[in-house]
Amino acid sequence: MAVELSQKSFTPYTPKKGEEYMSARQRAHFRKLLEDLKGELSVEIDRTVHTMQDEATIFADPNDRASQESDMALELRNRDRERKLIKKIDETIGRIDANEYGYCESCGIEIGLKRLEARPTATLCIDCKTLDELREKQVAK
Ligand SMILES: [Zn+2]
Numbered sequence: 001m002a003v004e005l006s007q008k009s010f011t012p013y014t015p016k017k018g019e020e021y022m023s024a025r026q027r028a029h030f031r032k033l034l035e036d037l038k039g040e041l042s043v044e045i046d047r048t049v050h051t052m053q054d055e056a057t058i059f060a061d062p063n064d065r066a067s068q069e070s071d072m073a074l075e076l077r078n079r080d081r082e083r084k085l086i087k088k089i090d091e092t093i094g095r096i097d098a099n100e101y102g103y104c105e106s107c108g109i110e111i112g113l114k115r116l117e118a119r120p121t122a123t124l125c126i127d128c129k130t131l132d133e134l135r136e137k138q139v140a141k
């Protein structure tokens with residue numbers, strides 16, 4: 001499950017010369033990225049709830065009813081997805097607070113600022129992620 005940042009809120013981080021990885025300034029930067037992302041998702045969820053309330057009309061035509069039901073199912077799936085993402089963002093903020101953020105959960109190396117900016121909730125370095133995906137593909141076969 002990927003969390004992608006919308007481009008508008010994105011200001012790339014430029015570390016100072018010799019700045020250590022995951023300095024207080026960097027942690028603050030990623031914390032803000034994650035909080036902005038969470039804010040955007042919360043707006044989405046509110047919007048979805050309103051759409052569902054607006055559409056809670058009973059159609060006489062069974063075809064209309066069927067398409068309304070599948071719309072609702074889709075909305076519910078989106079909402080579920082958004083909720084999970086928010087949970088993941090909260091967990092990630094917890095990792096920042098615990099000073100665990102930015103290191104690969106599998107091998108312990110630095111995930112890297114670029115990768116984290118593209119995917120702020122990433123918990124694996126690119127190598128471990130690639131291996132992980134390869135393994136998933138093999139299981140799916
Ligand atoms: Zn790794």
